[in-house]
Amino acid sequence: MKPFLVIASILITLTLGSNALAKDYGKPLRLTEQVKISDILDNPDNFIGKRVQVAGMIIEVCAKRGCWVYLSSDRPYEKIQIKVVDGEIVFPMTASGHMGTVEGTVEQLAMSKEKAIEYRRHLAEEKGQPFDPSTVTGDERIIRIHAVGAIVED
């Protein structure tokens, strides 16, 4: 019986213990230089389709699937959405308030007003928050980063 208990303890320690609060997510970061989030938001056309590495504070996490976070910009009151493929990277709710470094491709979502309302409603549902459609006033162009890897600092 003893060997079973030892193996079970090792497996539980290795899997739950080390990864429940894992710092690395997805693929390893390979870029050596970071881009300012404010630069991406100021000149998105220069970055769309390009792989970038950005850093900022994680200020919001998808509560349902952990499939997106918002990173604060280097400029006050600004943020950018970081989207990941569902299940490939799962950000924990405990990441809020921690610094994150993310690598991925800049992409844009061009949406009609109706699509934007649908999108914002979906986001609010994932956050468990109420949604007011009147906050969407017209077509929207959302710049976000489709991330493949991230590091969340403790």
Place this chain on the structure above:
Amino acid sequence: MPWEPSLKTKGRQKTKWRKWNNIIHRDLGYLCVGLTMIYAISGIAVNHIADWNPNYRLERLTSSINPAPLNGLPYQQLVAAILAAVGENRPLVDSFSPQPGQIQLFIKGNTISVNLKTGAVVQEKSMPRKGLHQMNFLHLNHAKKLWTWFADLYALALFFLALTGMFVLRGKKGITGRGAWLTGAGVGLPLFFLWLYM
């Protein structure tokens, strides 16, 4: 003249083969009990993710505080005053200002948003669902790394569990009798849904 096994020897070989089949089936079954229960419970939980959050219990509390005493306070005192006003005594992780006159305070499991002009406070609390959060963590392979290989082994074990399960019994209740119908139904049902929805 080539040697031919007698009926008695053939019977013994058959028995030996089935004996090992049943031993493997039994022991794999014991081994898989824990993970099968975890996968089954988590499976039902995440199947209905559109209707609920299987990982966290979310709570949104709105309240208000008197904003006047907060006016002009240095950052540390401002944070301390807000935390005291909302009764939060856990340590602050960090803070962010989403708009002028607004501040968000991040505590583990709680995000406190305060409008410094009106004093309106929104607390978004998230508590991991005990047990289920850990089961989903394993089932959905959030752990990655070594767990991926362990889960592959478990899948392989399930494959052999199913395979050996078909040959546990002989006769009317075995794979040549009732077993054939039940196995057929188990294969046919997913095919039916594929035909229905694809």
